[in-house]
Amino acid sequence: MIVNELSKHFGTVTAVDAVSFRIEAPQMVGVIGPSGAGKSTMLRMINRLTEASQGSIRVNGRDILHLKGKEKRRWQRDCAMIFQQFNLVPRLDVVTNVLLGRLNGHSTLKSLFSIFGKSLVEEALAALDRLGIADQALQRAETLSGGQQQRVAIARALMQKPKMVLADEPIASLDPLSAEKVMTSLREIRTRDKLTVICNLHTLDTARTYCDRIIGMHKGRIVFDAAPAKLTPDVVRDIYGADHALDESVTSTSIGERSAGADPVASDVKMAS
């Protein structure tokens, strides 16, 4: 995948400013940067949820930004997306939510009547099983905890049989324990399925722990793009701005640290388990 001079303007504001990078072999890319740096917008442009203003994204030689209609939707299926707020259908049961990952390619009429074949259901159950939540298959999605819902979302992404996975702040709303499970699952997609995973993260240590490569963004531009080992305090200052407190613990979510305390529910869960 070759991203070239990708930009997005909202009115006079430039959210993403001529971003270029390329991903050759499957790898896990962590995108870090302060909020408002354009990380989400970039991922959303790759998935075509947001239209790009300029630039191109070439995958196997064709510019996916110019795809329309059916081909665009096919591309969206190929690059599965995971959201901070899970974006599941809360009133539907888990297995149906996972099945919805395959709506593309399913006939519209069949999907209107909720007709899914046995093999599809088995595939969905396998995906759920892989994430350890096959037992909740018939529960309504809204009754699950945040971490479980995010794993349902990952199962849905797997159901898409994607060629790459985009994750937009997948653990920002989760307690540390769930966050770890979710990140491990994403890492597994990279190692086991040999897929590229691009993951927006707001914590440096998570990015360091799980990613092969880190892209740092600041005000819509890429200011860093290298292996995690090269992420020196100077670079971090460039990414997060000079006046930003550079104590890494501020941006950390390792278990037992401050962000756990910030979420009372999360700490409750931890104590109970």
Next chain:
Amino acid sequence: MTADTIQLEIIAMEKRRKLYSTIGILLMIAVLASGYGLASSMNSGSFLNGLEKFFDYPGEIVREAWEAGSGFFALVLQFLPALIETLNIAGAATLVGGAAAVVLAFLGSSNLGVKPPVIISVVRRIMDSMRAFPELIIALFLIFILGSSPVPAMIAVAFHTAGALGKLFSEVNENADAAPIEGLESCGANWLQRMRYGVLPQVLPNFLSYFMLRFEINVRASAILGFVGAGGIGTELRRTIGWGRGAGDETAALFFLLILSIFAIDQLSSFMRQRLVSGKAGS
């Protein structure tokens, strides 16, 4: 200085408000009194005369029904098909109109990614004008073209229902959470699939609740439209009432059927709506 003026201002404002509300109430009473005066003078029968006669007619009907004895229930049974026809007019009209309303509502909601956006405002205008057309006018017009039959009433009621429910449905749609829709879009689901799974499960309980309420309203409307020639219980009523004296027992039987069914539907619909709103419905 400022505190004093503020206090004075507040007192003045209080006084003004009191004055306004007194004027408002007096105005309302005046309007009502003069309105009734005007209405009474326009009426062919006078108010006081009418009051005296108010119980005559119901009394007469009840007496005749009483005299009919067990024959009354035979009459009730005899009119059952007419009631069913009225219920069918309402039922079919609510279903057809409701289905049209769902389509209109999805096309007329601003948050569902309908393209091009012109469709949204056009569909909204369509819904507004469908709502504005009184059922009576459509029914009369269609009776003229199609002849006396339940179908004109059904079309008329369905037409109005599509507009009225469409507006309510689109308001529900516009309050729907965007996250599930976005989630499905990111999977490559097409527009219909996004509506079916991203929106419908969220809005269905509210849709059903409005649907029930509308069915109740439509039963009443169908009965009334029967009176202008659209069939069902209304047509029977016009016949028995048109006969003047002598058909009081039949009229009573019809009233009895109508009141009973409206009462039953009213209770059923409020029971079901309560259940739906309290969130027990699946999808």
Next chain:
Amino acid sequence: MSGSAMTIGSREHSAAGLGVYPVVRRNSLLIIAATLAVAAYLAYVFVAFDVAGLIAKAQPMRATLLATDAVAHKVHVTKFFRGDTQTVVAVEGERTATYATPPDWVRIADNTTAVDLGGGYRVEIKDRQLVMETPDFGPIRATVTGRGVVTQLPEGQSAPEWLRATAAKFDARPTIGRRVQMSRTRVEVHRYFGGWENFFFPFRSELTAYSPMEILRLAFSPERLQADTPNWKLIGHTFWTNPDWQHGHVFIALLETFLMAILGTATAGLVGLPLAVLAASNFTPSQILRLAVRRLFDLLRGIDMLIWSLIFIRSFGLGPLTGALAIAFTDTGSLGKLFSEALEGVNKQQMEGVRATGANRWQFYRFGVIPQIIPVFISQCLYYLESNVRSATIIGALGAGGIGLMLVETMNTQRDWENTLYLIVLTIGLVMVMDTLSGKLRRRLIQGR
């Protein structure tokens, strides 16, 4: 907190994990069954209402005629064969709208009347014979003889489908806007013109000749058309009493309908509110009283507007009072129920606060309850007013009067559809104005003043 419960649950489910597919399939079967049930019901209604037969019997031609007639007017050229054989040219064939000198498309000379219908269509009537010329068809002759009406088509041509010729009647309508009829007693030629004729002033009025601008100037001119009345009064009166359109009567009918709606709704609101207090559990401790009032609400609603109207028409006769009372009775039930639900939902703290200041009972209601209930009250009343304008037209049609009754009557006479359309436009206009007004007021109320 749910963590441990879930692990236990998973053991139990594992065996049943295979049971997922049947559930998914059952869901889809349920959806299909529901769809089929609806379709089956509609099919049943389709058969029960005999829709197929209805479509076969329908007269779509009526719709076209009606549509044409509603937006156009026709001028009749009539010639009688018996009695006074003079040719008469009149708008809609009405005696009050007869031309003193025929318009230029009708030429009358001796015993020949030539009518130019425009577009190459011409009719010539001489004695008891007519000759009709059309652009794409040869001349057609029709003669009244002792055996009836005899029609002669041009040689070698068969009758066109727009012609119906029998011994009793010759009826040709080559286009919607042109019609020629001949019977033993007379010939009648119709030519349609767009627009509503004599909408403002009657045909005979001297005002008809003036343009709108001239009318406006006349209205303020000191030179009087009639010595005893000022011009503006004359113009107003002529318009108001126009016999073809009856603007005055129509206006009064509209007013009646409006009165029914507004009086009925206001009464229902004002009676419903105190009753609602009696039905609300947090204001009325007595359960018997509460139940009694609630059943009263149910009864008022259950009897329904139709029955109330019929009862009131019997006792009060025709008129807005009847309609107003029918609406008031039904909606006291509906509004009362709504208000009592709203009252049960009021904020207790605010009420307690007012009570704590030592307010007496009336002050307690005035300051603790009314401010909370008033937005619901007004917005529901407006909403009901909106729908009651529609109801009032229907009640009117049942016999209570107003625009509804007028509409039914003009429709039943089936003569002047332009009048019907006029009434329809006015009714929809009234409904739309009320909808918009009440919608605006309600929105303002919800957003706060």
